[in-house]
Amino acid sequence: MQSGNFNAWVVLVLLTVPGLTFGQSEVAHAPVALPASELHEFYSEIMQQDFDIYVQLPLDYDAQREERYPVMYATDGNRSFPMVANISTVLGFPDTGFPQVVVVGIAYRIESMADWAAWRTRDLTPTRDEGTEQYWRDYLFKATGNGGREVHSGGAARFLTFITAELIPFIESKYRVSAADRALAGYSYGGLFTLFALFEKPGQFGRYFAGSPSLLYDDGVLFRIEEEFASTNKKLEARLFLSAGELEGEHTVGAVNRMAETLQSRDYPGLEVYSHVFEDEGHRSAYAASVMRAFTWLYAEQTR
Numbered sequence: 001m002q003s004g005n006f007n008a009w010v011v012l013v014l015l016t017v018p019g020l021t022f023g024q025s026e027v028a029h030a031p032v033a034l035p036a037s038e039l040h041e042f043y044s045e046i047m048q049q050d051f052d053i054y055v056q057l058p059l060d061y062d063a064q065r066e067e068r069y070p071v072m073y074a075t076d077g078n079r080s081f082p083m084v085a086n087i088s089t090v091l092g093f094p095d096t097g098f099p100q101v102v103v104v105g106i107a108y109r110i111e112s113m114a115d116w117a118a119w120r121t122r123d124l125t126p127t128r129d130e131g132t133e134q135y136w137r138d139y140l141f142k143a144t145g146n147g148g149r150e151v152h153s154g155g156a157a158r159f160l161t162f163i164t165a166e167l168i169p170f171i172e173s174k175y176r177v178s179a180a181d182r183a184l185a186g187y188s189y190g191g192l193f194t195l196f197a198l199f200e201k202p203g204q205f206g207r208y209f210a211g212s213p214s215l216l217y218d219d220g221v222l223f224r225i226e227e228e229f230a231s232t233n234k235k236l237e238a239r240l241f242l243s244a245g246e247l248e249g250e251h252t253v254g255a256v257n258r259m260a261e262t263l264q265s266r267d268y269p270g271l272e273v274y275s276h277v278f279e280d281e282g283h284r285s286a287y288a289a290s291v292m293r294a295f296t297w298l299y300a301e302q303t304r
Contacts, residue, residue, distance in 0.1 A: 034085055036061065041109075042170065046162040047123075052077070052107040053167065055175065056085040058100030059093050070101045070299065071177035072207075073163060075124060075190035077105030078116045080291075084185065087291050099299050102177050106167065114140050118151045124189035126196045126225065128154035129218040156196050164204050183207035183298060187287055189214050191242075195222055195259070198238060199229040208240045209294035212248060212283055215255035223259070230266055237270030241294040245286030246279050253277055 040053040054077050058069055074084045085103045092100040108119050121136050136151040172179055184205040186194040191213030198208055215222055229236075240263070244256040260275035274297050278286045 034082060035059065035089070037085065040170075042167070044162050044166055046158060046166055050109040052109055053171075054081045054085075054103075054105035054107060055171070056081075056088065056103040056105075057175070058102065059089070060100065061102075061176070066176075068176045068178040070099055070181040070183065070207075071104060071171065071175075072101050072183040072185055073104045073106060073167070073205075075106055075184075075186040075193060076116075076120060076188075077107030078110060078113075080185075080187065080190075081105030081107065083288055084291055087288070087295060091292075091295055098296075101183075101295075101299070102171075102175060104167075104171055106163070112144070114144050114146065114149060118149060120189055122152045122155045123159035124156060124186070124193040125153040125214075125217060126156040126192070126200075127218050127221050128152075132217070156193050157200065159193070160197050160200055164201060168204075181206060183209065185209040185211075185291075185294065186213075187211035187290070188283065189217075192217055192222060196225065198236075198240065199225050202229075202233070202236055202238070206238060207298045208238055209291070209298065210240065211243050211290040211294065212245060212252070212286060213242070213256065213259075215259060216251060220255070223262070226259070226262060234268070235270065236263075236266070236268040239272045239298055240274070241297050242273065242275040243286065243290040243293065244275075244277050245281035245283055246277050247282040248286075252283075 034056060036059055037054060037056040040055065042051045042053045044051060061069070072084070072088070074080050081103070084105065088101050088103050091098045108116055110116050117136060117140060121132065125132065132153050133151045137149060140149045140151070141147045168182070171177060182205045184194050184197055184207070186192070186209065188211070191210035192215065194208050194210040195213055197205065242256050242260050244253045246253065256275060256277070260273050263271065263273045276293055278289050281289060
């Protein structure tokens, strides 16, 4: 495991400006870095795989030597981390009274976005679904021309064990984060995974963001998982933010509303559930809005 300046990660933009009278044909610019962010190369024994772990620290982290901060673990870090980290910074700096949060992005060491698509399908889904696997094989073949791309599903339990048994201890050993104030955030398959984690390992996190969760996955298997959980558990302490985009369609919106209503009907002591449907937004366009709303609701009681 190594840590380094986050400049090594984000995006290298090559700007080509032909025909300039000054004689410049190509200008290479430095990578764009997110402030107060670091990259860790992390090998998981459980997953038998390398990960890139992105960490953004509060801007007053070095000045506040004793303070422990809330921490949010975000799946799909290859795409989500810059957005989630920047939204956290916008809300917390300059000082607005909103809590500053350590953001941890869980990302894959990828050669192309096909790696990301295949591995997130494997890791964020709770059960194996052959139809899903075939869909992604076909899609990635059309996108890349690689007809031999393997896609698997149903690895959420192992991925959650990696997070709780390996990643969380690593983060808590290196950073001043509060073990009593962890959040888990995910969107789409990541939202499905967030809800799976809520029922699979209750108490590991206190705050959950499930944005546009893929609740229709495998014929709505998560509703069966929730029902099994409810049959043996009378307590569930958490704050859960659920969301969907109105344009995702009545089946998706209906599934999100059904999950929210089901959980509220359980009357678990200590469980707070809030759901929101974003008008005139689809699955992709609702992403940033849902992250912003999740932050403001999940940490509302900490705002001064």
